[in-house]
Structures are given as C-alpha cells and as structure tokens.
Amino acid sequence: MQIKSVRKEFGGFTAIENIDLDIESGELVALLGPSGCGKTTTLRMIAGLEHPTSGEILFDGRDVSDHPVQDRNVGMVFQRYALFPHMTVEKNVAFGLKVRGTPQSEIAPRLDEILDVVQLTQFRHRFPAQLSGGQMQRVAIARTLITKPSVLMMDEPLANLDTKLRGEMRQFIRELQQRFGITTIFVTHDQVEAMELADRVAVIFNGHLAQFDTPEALYNHPKTLDVADFMGASNIVPGRMTSATSVTTDLGEVSVVARDDISANQSVQVMLRSEAIDLKLEAPAAGNAISGTVTGRDFFGANVSYAVDCGGRTIEVNEPGGRRLVDVGTPVWLDIAPDRVWLLRN
The missing domain is CATH 3.40.50.300 (P-loop containing nucleotide triphosphate hydrolases)
Structure with missing residues (x-):
C-alpha cells in the first residue's frame, strides 16, 4: 500500500x-x-x-x-x-x-x-x-x-x-x-x-x-x-561541535560517534537517554564522565529515577530498582558511552 x-x-x-x-x-x-x-x-x-x-x-x-x-x-x-x-x-x-x-x-x-x-x-x-x-x-x-x-x-x-x-x-x-x-x-x-x-x-x-x-x-x-x-527524551542539552567526535556543552566536553550529516562548529542538541546513563560513585576510566550531585530520587519498584544536578542543569537518570539506592546529596559521576549519545541538528 x-x-x-x-x-x-x-x-x-x-x-x-x-x-x-x-x-x-x-x-x-x-x-x-x-x-x-x-x-x-x-x-x-x-x-x-x-x-x-x-x-x-x-x-x-x-x-x-x-x-x-x-x-x-x-x-x-x-x-x-x-x-x-x-x-x-x-x-x-x-x-x-x-x-x-x-x-x-x-x-x-x-x-x-x-x-x-x-x-x-x-x-x-x-x-x-x-x-x-x-x-x-x-x-x-x-x-x-x-x-x-x-x-x-x-x-x-x-x-x-x-x-x-x-x-x-x-x-x-x-x-x-x-x-x-x-x-x-x-x-x-x-x-x-x-x-x-x-x-x-x-x-x-x-x-x-x-x-x-x-x-x-x-x-x-x-x-x-x-x-x-514526544518519544520521552528527558535530557536534551544544547551544544556546538568542536570536532567530528566532540561537542561542547554546559555539562562539559562530550564525546560522540562521528556522523556524515553533522560537521565541526555546527550547533546541535545533545540527547542523553536517561536509561543509557550509568550512575557511578567514582569517576569512570573511559567514556563520558560528568560530575554531579543527586538532588532527587523516586523509587518505582522495577526502576529508580534520579535527578542529578550537573553544574546547574538537572539530568534524569533511570536505573534498575534492584541494583542499589544512592542517597540524595551524594556526589556522583554520570557515565555514558559515546555511541549512546545522539545528536539532533538545529
């Protein structure tokens, strides 16, 4: 049809x-x-x-x-x-x-x-x-x-x-x-x-x-x-490409996978899916590491939703409910692999 x-x-x-x-x-x-x-x-x-x-x-x-x-x-x-x-x-x-x-x-x-x-x-x-x-x-x-x-x-x-x-x-x-x-x-x-x-x-x-x-x-x-x-993306941050694989945001420098349709110095929106982010108590050795502080926590049984303040911007993180609970006020690191970051053209 x-x-x-x-x-x-x-x-x-x-x-x-x-x-x-x-x-x-x-x-x-x-x-x-x-x-x-x-x-x-x-x-x-x-x-x-x-x-x-x-x-x-x-x-x-x-x-x-x-x-x-x-x-x-x-x-x-x-x-x-x-x-x-x-x-x-x-x-x-x-x-x-x-x-x-x-x-x-x-x-x-x-x-x-x-x-x-x-x-x-x-x-x-x-x-x-x-x-x-x-x-x-x-x-x-x-x-x-x-x-x-x-x-x-x-x-x-x-x-x-x-x-x-x-x-x-x-x-x-x-x-x-x-x-x-x-x-x-x-x-x-x-x-x-x-x-x-x-x-x-x-x-x-x-x-x-x-x-x-x-x-x-x-x-x-x-x-x-x-x-x-509309599809529920909660973390969208403006940024500018500094190279084919790097974008500057107010969260810091974020590594991404190169795309043919996005070039250096281009203005973009950076989408960080809440479930693609790992919440860690120590700085990760590789990937994107963004420091912040837990400011909110909601327990839903199967998953836990965290609000993390990263330099004045709140990032939502969703983790499985049975993993562990992180208290409000705890300093944390957000770990997200470059291939889990998606760029939207302005």
Whole structure:
C-alpha cells in the first residue's frame, strides 16, 4: 500500500499536508501523534470514509483515492466497538457475512474458527452487556476479521480499557496480526502502544509526517527535537561541535560517534537517554564522565529515577530498582558511552 503526497483540506483548514507512506504487505503500522494531529483523518482516507483533496492512495498499485469503502476490502475496528446490543456475540460477529449474502453453510465454519481464535467460543451466546471491555473489543475484532479484509484498520481501539487490560490486549492484537499476516494500520496517541505493537511508526504533528521509522529508530535516533520530546527524551542539552567526535556543552566536553550529516562548529542538541546513563560513585576510566550531585530520587519498584544536578542543569537518570539506592546529596559521576549519545541538528 502506498500513500503518495496525500493532502486533505476541510474548508480553509489543512488537516493533512502531503503525507507519503509506503506500507509493506503484512506490516503493522502505527499512526502516532497528539490529539488533532491528523492521524484519524489519514486512517479514514485510507479506508475510504474521507477522500483526499489531492494525492493518491494505492492498493496493490491501484489508485483507490476516489473509490468507496465497499470497493477497498478494508476492515475497521472503532474505539467504541459499535456492537449491536440486542445481538449475541455470534450474531454480532457473523453480521458482516450475512449482510454480504454469504451462505449459512459457509458462515458456520468461519464463525466457529474465528470465535476460537479470539477465545470467545464459550461466550458466543452472551450479549455485549454481559461482557468485559476486553471481551467486547475481541468481538469487534472478530467481526472485522471474519470478512477477510485485505487491510485491518484500528482507530484507538484500546482507549476505553484500563491499564492492565490495555497491556493484555496489545499482546493479543500483535499475536493475532502476526497469525493472520494481515496488513494493519493502528491509530494511537500512546507511545508505549505504538512501540510495543508496530513494525514501523508514523509520527504526525499538525498534519505533517515528522518521521516514519521502526520503534527502535524513533526512540534512539529521532530526526527532530519534536520527535525526541514526544518519544520521552528527558535530557536534551544544547551544544556546538568542536570536532567530528566532540561537542561542547554546559555539562562539559562530550564525546560522540562521528556522523556524515553533522560537521565541526555546527550547533546541535545533545540527547542523553536517561536509561543509557550509568550512575557511578567514582569517576569512570573511559567514556563520558560528568560530575554531579543527586538532588532527587523516586523509587518505582522495577526502576529508580534520579535527578542529578550537573553544574546547574538537572539530568534524569533511570536505573534498575534492584541494583542499589544512592542517597540524595551524594556526589556522583554520570557515565555514558559515546555511541549512546545522539545528536539532533538545529
């Protein structure tokens, strides 16, 4: 599937500005961004619920930009499930097939198969009001998958679930998507959801595609300061390159790995991931050594978050909770390897 220079205007407002995406068959792609950024509008254009003002949407090389929903063979799972309250689970799931005029002899085995896949066989005669939020979400997914769509689309499907259920459903959706090998586009504003579920993530700000990359690349190698901030980078320090492998900051001289796209004397932003920093009580023998004093400590069980004052700038450091606890007021050294430092161009 390809989205080429797609633009969407509503009156005088531009919701989407020339977005390009190339989505591989069987890939799970997350559209990620804050509320109002245009991610749901993008999804609706791919589904055929909205038509682009300009640009092309290609399915297997065929331009479907002006085609209605029924000509695209897509399946949509909405945030609010949209289940029929007067129908049982099995009738909700089979609804799409019945509307299409599928013979009952074909519906029955497909219904049994999909209910088994989504682990709802024992609930087939229940009504939506008798189900939990997670079970209702699985009914909505099963109702979509039973029609065998070429593309599965999900618009913030976990937003109504509690934290524990969201985690369980993320794993369930990922396993289901891999089992069916179906191309899936998933809209979310939750970075954790996108990172855990997606093969690649499209980050959208104000209708513009900021970066389309793997979760690992987005997290460790964001292209812009906005992407780094949105993906949770807490330590970003301005600096200036003094050589290909060294940058001067108000933390001192920081060694980095040389990059072809950044030259000496260039102004940059230095990203130091909090979990990439080791907190040490003695100066490290190699790597970047930054002195400071612990000014705050928060214990979260699995990890400990430290605030370290380094010459007037606070740096956040996250360490495993079982390692050891360092008291507030303790002089420390921050140890970070040059290849764990990431530079952002201004």
